[in-house]
Amino acid sequence: MTALDAPIVNIEGQLVALGPLRREHIPLYLRWINDFGTTRMLGLPPRPMTLEQETAWYERAAVDDAGTMFTIYERATGRPIGNCGLHEVDHHNRRTDVGIMIGEPDARGHGLGTEAMRLLLDYAFTVTGLHSVMLTVFEYNLAGRRCYEKVGFREIGRRRESRWYNGRFWDEISMDILASEFESPVLRRLLEPEGEKLRS
Template sequence: MKGMDSSQEQQAAERPIINIESEKVALGPIRRDQVPLFYRWANDFNVLRTLHIPRPSTFEENLAFFEGDVENEKRRTEVHFTVYERATLIPIGRVDLAEISHRDRRAEFGIEIGEANYRGRGFGTEATRLMLDYAFTGLGLHNVGLYTWEYNLAAQAAYKKAGFREVGRRRQAKFMGGKFWDIVYMDCLSTEFVSPVLSKVMVPDEMRS
């Protein structure tokens, strides 16, 4: 078999590892060399507006967050993926499951589309659906929950399209733009979700004659 030349080897080395992919997005493990990218996203107030209180964060802080994520993955309490545009393999965001309880078969969901050009175009919805597929089909969880702000209408629409439904509110518990807003709680059950990808992968071998 003919080996790869140097340009092919470099291309293979630069290509990110992909674990799950669908029509528009692909998910792969977070990487240390992506910390500068996470650092930039963490200082974009347009992103932080829908996550938490906007404030500047240092590179060292983001590196510490990355290292904490790695340690929590080792403990099997969290799973983190980088979200890529499938066609170009450009990293556009992150998605995660946190507070994973394998005993109770539940977890908390989070997503961040850091690249502005990819917001509002269905990438977040598709990444959310892939993560639910991983949670239910890959990990065998039963309940995945999240919370968002009442004013984050785009996120609520994307979550509902992916399979989440609203289950309750904490009234006027978020202050934004001179007004109090509700915190909206949503969840999805494995019995309410149809696997789009991993049901074709996570299958037993067939018996051979």
């Protein structure tokens, strides 16, 4: 691997690291977003996505000032395994919605999504100074619900029977977390002003 191929990362955890979106990953995103096993968990219509649609999404996301998207890398292998991000950050009210997708099925169920969400919240609260973060998850997404609970999200309400899936309606669950309920795993220490370090 040359230095140019190496992942570019902003935030490093133990299992995963978060870095910017990269244009050369568009073919990967396209494969992830065409996996109906994955997209049944997302608020996307269950239909094929073309390279043109995915490239248009990338072009928008790559320059979107209202949100911040990250690539999730598995640290053990350096491979990109998914995306996560802040959507529609509201700086006046210091709140945002977030989303996550581990696109590689074999990377699920090993704690990577949970750590990626922790690092994303660290970015939201510690770097961006947000106060409230919310997400929605479908009732049948048990891995997602458990992952978010582990990070500290709690259920705040349900839009009942608003998701048609596998022959019946399911609830869409809203979950939130406040800055005061979150302990920074990485960034508070990393970004500590020099003066504070000298005092301790």
